Amino acid sequence: MSEEEEERGSYAQALQQLGGFPSPTPHRPLGRAQSSPAAVKHLFTTGLVYDSLMLKHQCVCGNAHIHPEHAGRVQSIWSRLQETGLLGRCERVRGRKASLDEIQSVHSEFHTLLYGTSPLNRHKLDHKKLLGPVSQKMYAVLPCGGIGVDSDTVWNEMHSAAAVRMAVGSVIELAFRVASGELKNGFAVVRPPGHHAEESTAMGFCFFNSVAITAKLLQQKLGVAKILVVDWDIHHGNGTQQAFYSDPNVLYISLHRYDDGNFFPGSGAPEEVGSGAGVGFNVNIAWTGGVEPPMGDVEYLTAFRSVVMPIAQHFSPDVVLVSSGFDAVEGHLSPLGGYNVSAKCFGQLTQLLMGLAGGRIVMALEGGHDLTAICDASEACVAALLGDPGASVFQWPQETPCPKAWASLERVIEIQNSHWSCLQSSSQPSGPRGPRGPRGQSEEAEAVSAMASLSVDVGQPGSDPDRSEPSRSTEEPMEEEPVL
Ligand code: Q9C
Ligand code: ZN
Secondary structure (H helix, E strand, O other): OOOHHHHHHHHHHHHHHOOOOOOOOOOOOOOHHHHHHOOOOOOOOEEEOOOOOHHHHHOOOOHHHOOOOOOOHHHHHHHHHHHHHHHHOOEEEEEOOHHHHHOOOOOOHHHHHHHOOOHHHHHOOOOOOOOOOOOHHHOOEOOOEEEEEOOOEEEHHHHHHHHHHHHHHHHHHHHHHOOOOOEEEEEEEOOOOOOOEEOOOOOOOOOOHHHHHHHHHHHHHHHHOOOOEEEEOOOOHHHHHHHOOOOOOOOEEEEEEEEHOOOOOOOOOOOOOOOHHHOEEEEEEEEOOOOOOEEEEHHHHHHHHHHHHHHHHHHOOOEEEEEEEOOOOOOEEEEEEEOOOOOOOOOHHHHHHHOOOHHEEEEEOOOOOOHHHHHHHHHHHHHHHOOOOOOOOOOOOOOOHHHHHHHHHHHHHHHHOOOOOOOOOOOOOOOOOOOOOOOOOOOOHHHHHHHHHHHOOOOOOOOOOOOOOOOOOOOOOOOOOOOO
8 A cells, every 4th residue: 555545544544433523422443443353442541642753853964962853852751651650551542644635734735745755755746746856945954964944953855754744643643532532631742843833934843833733634624613722832833823823713822932032933922912803812921031030830820820721711622732842841941941840830731721621632742852851741741631630739839920920921911801801901900919919818818719710700611602702801891800
């Protein structure tokens, strides 16, 4: 069977297995169960996907030290999940290479062919589509001796196409199984990352936008109505924002280091709220103010409490996709990071998101290169997905965010509260505001009221006929209690 035939076959099989959305009960993949009745037991648990084909995307210079997005990243994470016993408690999902058609749900045909084909399979394609040796036209020779779009975004003419398609297809497979109710949730250990990849641009380690492609296919093939994409990689996901900028059915919420546009990739201003029907469905929590002090757990948890969760609950998604970069985790220094979020905090953020969409959450690795940090964070997130309470039952932080974080949050609230009535106006004069935090309550009472503020005014799923539309501040009265 040719590669393309193989893909069509597995895709048809996937569609057959998945049926409609949402599935009322978890179900098993019929094809596989029929062909080997005594074999695998499929459990309604966390799915994990990983394939060693992704290891082959490597600069031909052979020096992993000068290319931080290297194969050891996913290898280390996979080993950690094995060693800790987490892998054994999960369902392993088989990855596959995304088809060129699937990739074109987000990317242009030329971009798809340029990065989705290798010299060995390119001859099978219509020659009118590719004009001459693309490598000479599109890639630069790098100082290291390899080739690539830039020193970050390296290309291996023999192996990269298969690897980047495997990364995309792995996220698709996992997400379809979660969206259809076959799996509880999932984590994709994939590389290269994708959230910087735009329709026709590869950049920042990224060629194909796995999460954006997956969201498009969930819409087109499974009819998923509302998708939330949370992007907590330290960099703004310019490609994902672009893919859904005018789409009110995909809410993109990114938390990223912005520094007034001076941090890579430079996009992600809080004023970028979407266009047309999509106005209000793009939320940029754009940290500004450098790294003195660095943003950390308190800042990220406060952002979730005051912005991410209220908007997400109001939106009431059917599926949550997480662009799960771990380069905000402590251990990543400027210029590739600079923040101090703990691995455990990402487990807590995962717990919070699991309260959305009936728990249908699929996380896909994006950036992060400190091996200890990305292993610790992946472990914390997978443990959370499995429902491990551990010592980490979720608790809101007692401290208050640093002044620069406070200012960044006030800015996004000020901009987004005309679209989301669940956001509190931060400029109203009632009560003490600012970095000293809310009211003068005891720590315990504060934690309780913070939890309560999350469940207030978000409505029950299905109870609000207008819930997927951003509301106008003029339509509803201001809230009396400050959220921050
Ligand atoms: N001279 C991810 O984390 N570095 N990508 C730019 C500019 C780009 C990070 C340096 C870092 C990209 C997925
Ligand atoms: Zn990043």
